[in-house]
Amino acid sequence: MKKLLTGSLAAIALAVSVQAAAQVDPEDQIYYRKAGYAFMAWNVGKIKGMLENESTWNLEQVQAAANSIAATANSGMGALFSPGTEKSIGDTKTRVKPEMFQDAEGVNKVGMAFHKAATELKAAADAGDKTQITTAFSDLGASCKGCHDNYRMK
């Protein structure tokens, strides 16, 4: 992971030390990163549902979901993409493409967009501005897609 990322994303990724990463074996790294993305998907789904159905809008729920997404995005998940996690290990499946471990510049770009979008969605939710939340949520979706399109198998 150290070699994979450059610039600001590297600073974020390195916030999780090499030692800490080394304590988690490759199979567990895949397990934990999938858990992080799955839990974000639940929170994204809640906000999506509330944006699509006005009668269910609840700012406190949006704030809790946005806070969870931002905290997950900024928890140092880069440490869960160490060498040895490029493909499924036994029953622990991953849809990551090998390209993710070969395209430092591209990964840096989508990673930065994701961190920025998650942080901005939390800020918009905390501000309580629905228009700002709608824009930030759309940007978050685009940032997820940026990674999925390039680095995740269908």
Place this chain on the structure above:
Amino acid sequence: MKKLLTGSLAAIALAVSVQAAAQVDPEDQIYYRKAGYAFMAWNVGKIKGMLENESTWNLEQVQAAANSIAATANSGMGALFSPGTEKSIGDTKTRVKPEMFQDAEGVNKVGMAFHKAATELKAAADAGDKTQITTAFSDLGASCKGCHDNYRMK
């Protein structure tokens, strides 16, 4: 879930509306709640490792992990324990005990302890006080155990 909880925990759980909960089918509820607990386990493991090995101590990592744990704990996971999620559904396994759906008072108690401990751990991490972090982390572990002992199969 509405009937399961009382008092302050009910207020937290109800932050996720019945409508939002209803949008997630029981199998997905089990999947998402397991993801949330798994991702917390990763973050708990990071803090544990840093507390046990002085040379790996990194306050920013502790703060990121504590923030993620608190955000997950306060994301409204109560909505992921709706009726129909008392046992495994197909390949989506759960170790929850039926007692969790029958002991409102006990669940309220362990739930409150968990939310309090997660919130206090984040506060201790934000304050940067290692002694306070150590105590709060121990309290968090006890609150996890409180639920596991009573409501999760071994």
